[in-house]
Amino acid sequence: MKYCSDFTIVENKALNPTLFRLKLQSKDKLAPVKAGQFVEIQTIQPSSVLLRRPISIHDVDEESNSLYLLIQKVGKGSNELANLEKNQTVNLIYPCGNGFDIKGNDVLLVGGGVGIAPLLYLSKCFHKQGIKPTILIGFRTKEQMIPLDEFESFCNVYISTQDGSFGQKGLVTENTVMNHVYDTVYTCGPSPMMQSIACFFEQKGIPCFVSLENKMACGIGACLCCAQNTHEGYKCTCTDGPVFDSKEIIW
Numbered sequence: 001m002k003y004c005s006d007f008t009i010v011e012n013k014a015l016n017p018t019l020f021r022l023k024l025q026s027k028d029k030l031a032p033v034k035a036g037q038f039v040e041i042q043t044i045q046p047s048s049v050l051l052r053r054p055i056s057i058h059d060v061d062e063e064s065n066s067l068y069l070l071i072q073k074v075g076k077g078s079n080e081l082a083n084l085e086k087n088q089t090v091n092l093i094y095p096c097g098n099g100f101d102i103k104g105n106d107v108l109l110v111g112g113g114v115g116i117a118p119l120l121y122l123s124k125c126f127h128k129q130g131i132k133p134t135i136l137i138g139f140r141t142k143e144q145m146i147p148l149d150e151f152e153s154f155c156n157v158y159i160s161t162q163d164g165s166f167g168q169k170g171l172v173t174e175n176t177v178m179n180h181v182y183d184t185v186y187t188c189g190p191s192p193m194m195q196s197i198a199c200f201f202e203q204k205g206i207p208c209f210v211s212l213e214n215k216m217a218c219g220i221g222a223c224l225c226c227a228q229n230t231h232e233g234y235k236c237t238c239t240d241g242p243v244f245d246s247k248e249i250i251w
C-alpha cells in the first residue's frame, strides 16, 4: 500500500558541496518501510519541476515519524530538493518499489557515490537481526566522502577511492574485501559498477542483489518509462524493482 502525505523539512545538512541530507517529518504515523524502497518526492512551493523525483529512503526514525533522504545535486529537481529549508513542506508518495529481502548472515553491501543512500537503513535492518554486514563504499576522491560514523555503528566499513586519497586505491571491484566468500551481496550505485560487482559474484555462485536507478516518470507502474530488460522480459523498475536478483538483469 502506498501513501501520499505531506512532510515538513526539519533539517537540511550539507555532507559535502554536492550532497545533502534531509530529515522529513510527518505529523501522521509513518507507513511501514522496507530497506531499499524509495519515495516519489515533490516540492510544494512554486517549482519549475513538473514530475516527482525518485529518492531512496536513507534512514527511518519511527519514534519521530521521520525519514532521511540523501540528495546529490545533478539537475533542476535535485537542486530544488537540496535547497529546501527548515519548515518547508514536501509531498511524498511512499513507500515505492519492492526493497531488499534480508538474506544471509555474512553479507557484503557495496555502494558507489549516492548509491550508498539505501544501504544505511539496510545495515540497520541486518543489525536488528544481530548481523554486522561488511560495507564497501567507493568515492572518486576523499573530497567526495561523507561522514561515515552512522555506517560504522552498524557495519565494518571499507573505503576505496579512485585516486587513492583515502582507503584502498582503485575501483571497489579491486578492493581486497571482495575476495571473501559472503552469503549474499547487495549493491547500489552507478550501473557499470553494479554490473562488474554482479558479474564478479555470479562467477563465484554468490547471490547478488542490485538496486537499479533507471530514470522514472510516474514511479507507480503507469508510464513504463523505467522498463528494464530481464531474462523474463521487460519489467518496471519502479514496481517490480528497484531491487533485482542480478542474474535476472540483461545489462
Ligand SMILES: Cc1cc2nc3c(=O)[nH]c(=O)nc-3n(C[C@H](O)[C@H](O)[C@H](O)COP(=O)(O)OP(=O)(O)OC[C@H]3O[C@@H](n4cnc5c(N)ncnc54)[C@H](O)[C@@H]3O)c2cc1C
Pocket (backbone or CB within 6 Å): 038, 053, 054, 055, 056, 057, 069, 070, 071, 072, 073, 074, 075, 076, 077, 078, 079, 114, 117, 118, 212, 213, 214, 215, 216, 242
Ligand atoms: C529508485 C531510485 C532511487 C534513487 N535514489 C536517489 C537518492 O537516494 N539520492 C539521489 O540524489 N538520487 C537518487 N536517485 C536519482 C534521482 O532520482 C535523479 O538524480 C534525479 O531524479 C535527477 O533529477 P534532476 O531534475 O536533478 O536532474 P535532471 O535534470 O532530470 O537530470 C540531470 C542529469 O542527471 C541525469 N540523471 C537523471 N536521473 C538519473 C538517474 N536516475 N540516474 C542517473 N542519472 C540520472 C540526467 O541524465 C542528466 O544528465 C534515484 C533514482 C531512482 C530511480
Ligand code: FES
Pocket (backbone or CB within 6 Å): 215, 216, 217, 218, 219, 220, 221, 222, 223, 224, 225, 226, 227, 236, 237, 238, 239
Ligand atoms: S516510472 Fe512509470 S512505470 Fe515506472
